[in-house]
Amino acid sequence: MTNILCIGAGYVGGSTMPIVASHCPQHRFVIVDINEARIAAWQSDNLPIYEPGLDEIVHRTRGKNLFFSTEVDKHIAEADIIFVSVNTPTKTFGQGAGKAADLQYWEKTARQILENSTSSKIVVEKSTLPVRTAEAMERILNSNGKGLHFDVLSNPEFLAEGTAVRDMENPDRVLIGGRNTESGQKAVEALVEMYANWVPRERIITANLWSSELSKLVANAFLAQRISSINAISALCEKTEADVSEVAHAIGLDNRIGKYFLRASVGFGGSCFKKDILNLVYLCEQYGLPEVAAYWEQVVTMNEYQEMRFALNMVASMFNTVAGKRIALFGAAFKANTNDTRESPALEVCRALLEERAEIVITDPHAIENARYDLGELAKRVTFEPDPYAAANGAHAIAVLTEWTQFTQLDYEKVYAAMVKPAFVFDGRNLLDHKKLYEIGFNVYPIGRPALTHLLSEVE
Ligand code: NAD
Ligand code: UGA
Numbered sequence: 001m002t003n004i005l006c007i008g009a010g011y012v013g014g015s016t017m018p019i020v021a022s023h024c025p026q027h028r029f030v031i032v033d034i035n036e037a038r039i040a041a042w043q044s045d046n047l048p049i050y051e052p053g054l055d056e057i058v059h060r061t062r063g064k065n066l067f068f069s070t071e072v073d074k075h076i077a078e079a080d081i082i083f084v085s086v087n088t089p090t091k092t093f094g095q096g097a098g099k100a101a102d103l104q105y106w107e108k109t110a111r112q113i114l115e116n117s118t119s120s121k122i123v124v125e126k127s128t129l130p131v132r133t134a135e136a137m138e139r140i141l142n143s144n145g146k147g148l149h150f151d152v153l154s155n156p157e158f159l160a161e162g163t164a165v166r167d168m169e170n171p172d173r174v175l176i177g178g179r180n181t182e183s184g185q186k187a188v189e190a191l192v193e194m195y196a197n198w199v200p201r202e203r204i205i206t207a208n209l210w211s212s213e214l215s216k217l218v219a220n221a222f223l224a225q226r227i228s229s230i231n232a233i234s235a236l237c238e239k240t241e242a243d244v245s246e247v248a249h250a251i252g253l254d255n256r257i258g259k260y261f262l263r264a265s266v267g268f269g270g271s272c273f274k275k276d277i278l279n280l281v282y283l284c285e286q287y288g289l290p291e292v293a294a295y296w297e298q299v300v301t302m303n304e305y306q307e308m309r310f311a312l313n314m315v316a317s318m319f320n321t322v323a324g325k326r327i328a329l330f331g332a333a334f335k336a337n338t339n340d341t342r343e344s345p346a347l348e349v350c351r352a353l354l355e356e357r358a359e360i361v362i363t364d365p366h367a368i369e370n371a372r373y374d375l376g377e378l379a380k381r382v383t384f385e386p387d388p389y390a391a392a393n394g395a396h397a398i399a400v401l402t403e404w405t406q407f408t409q410l411d412y413e414k415v416y417a418a419m420v421k422p423a424f425v426f427d428g429r430n431l432l433d434h435k436k437l438y439e440i441g442f443n444v445y446p447i448g449r450p451a452l453t454h455l456l457s458e459v460e
């Protein structure tokens with residue numbers, strides 16, 4: 001039996017480790033966190049994150065070979081392998097503020113491992129980190145003076161929220177980076193063996209540490225770049241009567257381009273895309289590559305443009321004022337099937353409309369509590385309403401900001417009847433049946449397609 005510890009019970013630690021535990025009954029897994037409320041929630045029937053399929057796996061493994069705890073020091077001492085999945089947000093202070101990764105939680109963890117270890121260990125970077133962070137980790141850990149040896153591996157996580165269980169059960173690839181030394185390669189092999197309990201060998205790839213660390217940032221940068229690319233084209237489509245879905249379909253059939261991640265939207269959100277690209281931008285600047293930095297930074301700039309373009313289009317379409325108008329935001333989560341609202345475009349649109357003094361009502365099947373938290377002081381000016389019909393009641397407009405299936409199943413005749421006329425739908429996800437909505441009487445504004453409007457004077 002190997003004692004495997006995961007430090008950080010957030011979205012990554014909390015959704016990956018139960019799945020690993022379910023496939024490795026021969027090993028013992030502990031997930032620790034300094035956040036007591038979070039650990040208590042993981043131990044309860046009301047898990048702290050909404051992730052389809054995860055409840056069942058946690059219930060199956062918890063108390064058998066999976067345990068949650070706040071006793072970080074004790075479990076460090078007992079562990080053979082330690083995964084570190086603490087948060088690495090964008091720095092908000094000092095050098096690199098607004099771009100560089102804030103490594104304070106990461107370094108604190110390294111020091112805690114150092115202090116509490118009485119045996120040699122494998123330490124695995126699961127968090128997303130700047131390239132060459134493992135070097136700092138190695139230096140801290142191997143300065144222990146206790147004769148202990150630590151092998152640091154990079155094993156970035158590629159799961160997406162909302163599909164975390166599927167992604168972990170059946171990953172496109174597992175990437176493990178290690179040192180090209182005898183003990184480094186032994187450590188890599190130990191991790192390969194763990195994953196081989198359910199992942200086919202050919203999908204477990206190994207690399208040098210720096211390639212592995214950098215691949216994670218690059219994967220997110222490429223994914224986000226595709227969204228910004230199609231969103232840039234969506235703006236052109238709206239000017240030319242081309243349809244962005246048709247364009248995406250036509251180009252995506254080219255195998256070299258591929259069909260995924262070409263859904264035009266109000267913008268990409270989530271805790272990682274922006275953070276990781278800015279981290280990449282900062283690294284390029286630090287290594288004296290300003291042109292490379294500017295190239296990637298544009299992906300984030302385009303995303304901000306798309307979010308603002310959406311909000312400003314709403315104001316312009318509603319006769320240049322939304323002051324005092326009730327507007328129902330359908331969706332707060334940054335994507336469907338998660339309760340996560342970090343960097344959600346829905347909240348950006350909300351902030352922009354509040355600036356215009358609109359009366360905002362937010363409805364979302366799972367993310368209302370997080371939306372309230374993330375909006376901070378502004379939440380006082382927002383109504384939160386779990387029932388979408390009630391949210392739309394008396395509203396001038398609906399803005400669809402998260403692609404929840406629930407929103408496609410509403411009776412839009414009923415919704416329309418309860419709204420102020422002319423009634424508007426701004427579909428930031430191209431989720432709904434626009435033709436049908438138009439026939440009901442709505443003025444419909446999709447992304448990257450001509451608007452369907454009854455307001456004749458506005459057509460030109
Ligand atoms: P999160 O904020 O949800 O969770 C991090 C957890 O670490 C928190 O619960 C925090 O309390 C805990 N923590 C911080 N310092 C600690 C310490 N010293 N000891 C014990 N616990 C500590 O973050 P997340 O979304 O899980 O992301 C974690 C990392 O994984 C980030 O680097 C992120 O970029 C990366 N990542 C995230 C995703 C995702 O889908 N969210 C996917 C891939 C990679
Ligand atoms: C993303 C990556 O997909 C994961 O591989 C990675 O592990 C993770 O970031 C991370 O490092 O945190 P995630 O952010 O959870 O996962 O979700 P995505 O499915 O990538 O969606 C991100 C955002 O892009 C969402 O707001 C989504 O609505 C938007 N999106 C996605 C589009 O607007 N269009 C698309 O075609 C696809």
